[in-house]
Each structure stands twice: as C-alpha cells, then as structure tokens.
Amino acid sequence: MPWLKQGDAAANHPIVLSAVEMEDADDRILNECFGFVARCATQAAAYEQDYIISVGTAKLMAGSLGRYNELIKAAKFCGYLTETSITVEGEERRAFKLVEDNDLFHMILKAEREWDNQRKKDTRNNELTWRVRARDGDACRYCGKSVAWGDTKSGRGATYDHVNPGKAATVDTLVVCCRECNGRRQHDPESTWKTLPVPDEPIIGPATAAFIAKHGTPIEPTYTRPPATPASSTKATDDTHPVEQPTAAAPGTDEATAHSGPSSESPAHTAQAKHQPAATAHPAATGSRTNTRPNPDPGHRSPGSGFVGTGRDGTGLAGKGSEGQEAPHSTQGKPKNQTKRRRRPRNRGRN
Helix, strand or coil: CCCCCCCCCCCHHHHHHHHHHHHCCCCCCCHHHHHHHHHHHHHHCCCCCCCEEHHHHHHHEEEEHHHHHHHHHHHHHHHHHHEEEEEECCCEEEEECCEEEECCCCEEHHHHHHHHHHHHHEEEEEHHHHHHHHHCCCCCCHHEEEEEEECCCCCCEEEEEECCCCCCCCCCCEEEEEEEHHHCCCCCCCCCCCCCCCCCCCCHHHHHHHHHHHCCCCCCCCCCCCCCHHHCCCCCCCCCCCCCCCCCCCCHHHHHCCCCCCCCHHHHHHHHHCCCCCCCCCCHCCCCCCCCCCCCCCCCCCCCCCCCCCCCCCCCCCCCCCCCCCCCCCHCCCCCHHCCCCCCCCCCCCC
16 A cells, blocks of 8 residues: 655754745745645655656646746755656656655655565465475574464564565575564565575474465474463462361350359359350450450469450459459459540530
C-alpha cells in the first residue's frame, strides 16, 4: 500500500523556515508554501511517482496559475523542489523532484512496495516453505543457533530470509533464519552475509515435523522439548504437627468470680466444674492469644485457673480487700490506676 510519512518536527524544518528569508516574503508565504508542497507530496505518493511531481499536479495544488508561479518560486528557493524531466509515452516532459529527507517527507518507493509484497508472498507459500524447513530444520543458516517457531518477539524467533533480496524466492534461495540475523542483515543487496552449509542431519522439533507432515512428506521429530513442571506440582513435605485446640470453652467471668470457694486445684472444684455449662467461646479460649496482663509480683507465679486459655493470672476466685472485706467485683483483677470512677454531672442549669 502506498504511503507518505511526514516528520514529527517537519513544520520547524530548516527548509520550511527558510521561506521567510526571501526578499519579497509576506506573512503567509511560509505556511502556504509548506501546505502546497505537502499536498504535492501526498499526490505523488498515492500514484507511486517516487518523489516526482508533475507540472499538472503542482498547478492543481496551487489553486491558480498566479499562485503556482509564486509557490514554485518559493519552493525552489527553500529547497523543497528541483527541476527535472520525465518521459511519458516516449515524450520528455518538465517536472519537479521532491527533496528526499526523512525528517521532512518520506514515501515508500514503488520497487520497495513490490519487493515487500513479493517477500510476504514467498513466506506464505507453504509448498515452498515446508521444503525449506525439511532441509534446514530448526537452526538459523547464518549463525547456526536453534530457532523457535511462533516466537514473534525475541531474537531467537524463527523467520525466513531471501539469500538474493529483491528477487522471488526458490527452495535454494530461501533459508531459515533467526530474527536477530534477519534484522541485522536487512536487505543486504551486496550479499556480504554467507550462509552455513546445509546440515547433514537437521534438528527437527515437533512443530516443524507437524508442519512438514501437513504439507509434504511425513517426518518424525529428532528431538522433543520436555514439558515444564509447574512449581505447584512439587509436593512439599511438612513434618510439623497441628496444634491441639481445647474442645471446651472456659467458664464465663461471672461464674468464676461470683463467690468464694475452694481452690481450682481441689477435687471439689473439679467436680463442680464438670456440672457447670460451658460459656460461649471468646478469642482467649482458642489459645491463639497469650495473656499480657502485668504480674504485680514477678517472683511469684499464680497457680492458674485450671482452664486452657482463660486469660487469668490468678485462681479465678474473688479476693479480699485490705480491711477484710470482699473486694468489689468490678475492680477484681484490674490495677488501681485502671479503675474508672463515675463523676457526678454538673448542674449546668444553676444560676
């Protein structure tokens, strides 16, 4: 497909800006001349004129004969166009040659477009390519490295290369080539790259074997790629044992502190605990948390309540106050500095 590319900074190209250097330049000549030449270049690319602009095209894009003379003068002064001649049906005619500058305008030549079409046609010809792959296998004929069919990104991706660029391929002039060598060689019209000898025993993978069998003579692969073992399939050995959790929850706070009684170590207390209903489990009963309440006497260890995960440091029974009276239930087990006192509300309505 014909196309024309305009440089990203074409509007500020030195050729464009030189229009204001003309002695009789006016305020519009810079933009008008740039637009005039751009339209001529688009027309030349569309009809594959290879940078050649005919006089008829230039007059049509100028809009009038008067503006044509002024714009051609400005375009030649800036360096957009140069005088040339072409032959049309045996007759020599006057024409203009557009400057070839990729930063300004770049169009694909007719020969380049025809060669690109021929190259795609050859690589899509399965009757041609299966014979090339059967001969070369899965190795590049320039560097000898193995290639990967279907890889369209890395340098090891498999492609085909024409030994004689610009000419239609045959089995002898088309070779298997890695993408890295193909990109570095490009068209190479001088043929400075030499191919390696045809391999005596080509390496043929499953993809190439299937391709050859589909379009030509069946062949067995000479190697196979072992399937990758996913990391999740590896069975890990775990020698750790699960932590045993208590089956019954600890008694509630109200049941444990409602009255004074025997120690949790005594048989009577044990018998009484069997007949008490289990309270609703709370986070401390699962054993997942440890008690962080400070011990007032680090040197003395409390005997404990006898229940797993109750979170208590003492026996779980109500203690005595300093004067022999029973301590208030609300302050049991709490430090004095954490006891909350209820303040009387102030009488705000007092005058």
